Amino acid sequence: MLFLMISFLLSLTFTYLAAKINARNGIIGKDINKARHPILPEAAGIALLVPTWIMISALMLFFIGEFNLFYFIFGLIVTAFAFIGLMDDTKHKFMMKTTPWVFRAVPVAFVSLIFGAVNFHDPFWAVLIAALVAGFASLENTFAGLNGWEIGSGFIISLFVTLIVSRSLDPNLVLLALALNGMILGLLFWNRFPARVFPGDSGTLFIGSAIAAILVMNQSLEMILLGVLFFLPHMVDFFILKLLTNPKDVSQARTLPYRLLGNGKLAIPHGKEKLDFAKLIIKIFGPLKEWQIVFVIWAIVALNCLFWSRLFGVI
Numbered sequence: 001m002l003f004l005m006i007s008f009l010l011s012l013t014f015t016y017l018a019a020k021i022n023a024r025n026g027i028i029g030k031d032i033n034k035a036r037h038p039i040l041p042e043a044a045g046i047a048l049l050v051p052t053w054i055m056i057s058a059l060m061l062f063f064i065g066e067f068n069l070f071y072f073i074f075g076l077i078v079t080a081f082a083f084i085g086l087m088d089d090t091k092h093k094f095m096m097k098t099t100p101w102v103f104r105a106v107p108v109a110f111v112s113l114i115f116g117a118v119n120f121h122d123p124f125w126a127v128l129i130a131a132l133v134a135g136f137a138s139l140e141n142t143f144a145g146l147n148g149w150e151i152g153s154g155f156i157i158s159l160f161v162t163l164i165v166s167r168s169l170d171p172n173l174v175l176l177a178l179a180l181n182g183m184i185l186g187l188l189f190w191n192r193f194p195a196r197v198f199p200g201d202s203g204t205l206f207i208g209s210a211i212a213a214i215l216v217m218n219q220s221l222e223m224i225l226l227g228v229l230f231f232l233p234h235m236v237d238f239f240i241l242k243l244l245t246n247p248k249d250v251s252q253a254r255t256l257p258y259r260l261l262g263n264g265k266l267a268i269p270h271g272k273e274k275l276d277f278a279k280l281i282i283k284i285f286g287p288l289k290e291w292q293i294v295f296v297i298w299a300i301v302a303l304n305c306l307f308w309s310r311l312f313g314v315i
Helices: 002-024 044-064 069-089 101-119 123-142 149-165 171-191 200-217 221-230 232-245 277-285 290-311
Strands: 028-030 039-041 265-267
Touching (some): 002 039, 002 171, 044 171, 044 200, 069 123, 123 221, 123 232, 149 171, 149 200, 149 221, 149 290, 221 290, 265 277, 277 290
8 A cells, every 4th residue: 555655646746747847848738628628738647657667666676676677678668658649749849740650650569579578488479468568558548538537447447457466476566556556546636527637648558558568467368358358448439439430530639529518518519420438428318517427437447347357256
């Protein structure tokens, strides 16, 4: 619990500082689901790298007692994904519509393959693990759009991942998972409704890759499969809803994804339905306030994780 609290306080502090720095440097975004469209600091998730390396260093110095390649590579892979996300978060500063794919794919593939090779020496499994880490990061990144949606969902999944690794023979891996919980919770404190920061792709890619990496470090194929099932709501959101109803604008960047009503509730925009997970909830329950939609999403994510955890005998 001490490890969790320290990482939480570090995340809380450095997210606040990163938000101040980013706002000062014009790394900002517009909260389009509020009446006055407030401007918030963007890419605050990059701040999680500081507590990450502090906690990894603490693990190696005070618990493991020596340099550990596995934990060092963990730090490298989440750092790589966070900086790839930061490139997307700051592309408007460099007058780019999007980050060239080669600048994203090459470093991610390189670090992911190294991570896969360190944990699974077989080349086939190394490639498969690299794809898994990239896939988790991408799913976490696309399962977003409302205050606290992606960060809260990531926190819930990270809690269940901690339950998985608690069965591991490596107690230090539990400490790393607890540190991740604390870091995500610190970011969620600032991103919950009404948000004061946006995590950006740097935050979502960090969380997704970190969750995948901890599962891989557990070195249990059954538990990795369980982790994949934790992301079922994310898969439904992307592969079934977004790709089928809006394949030309999956990121929902061309038009406003939601319609803000006079009573503060969000509704589906007029015209052809272009669904995502949040709009599916609106379609079922009718217009809802932003925090209500996010709460329902969190509940679904938690129930999904609970169901599969019970089925696999983790709980």
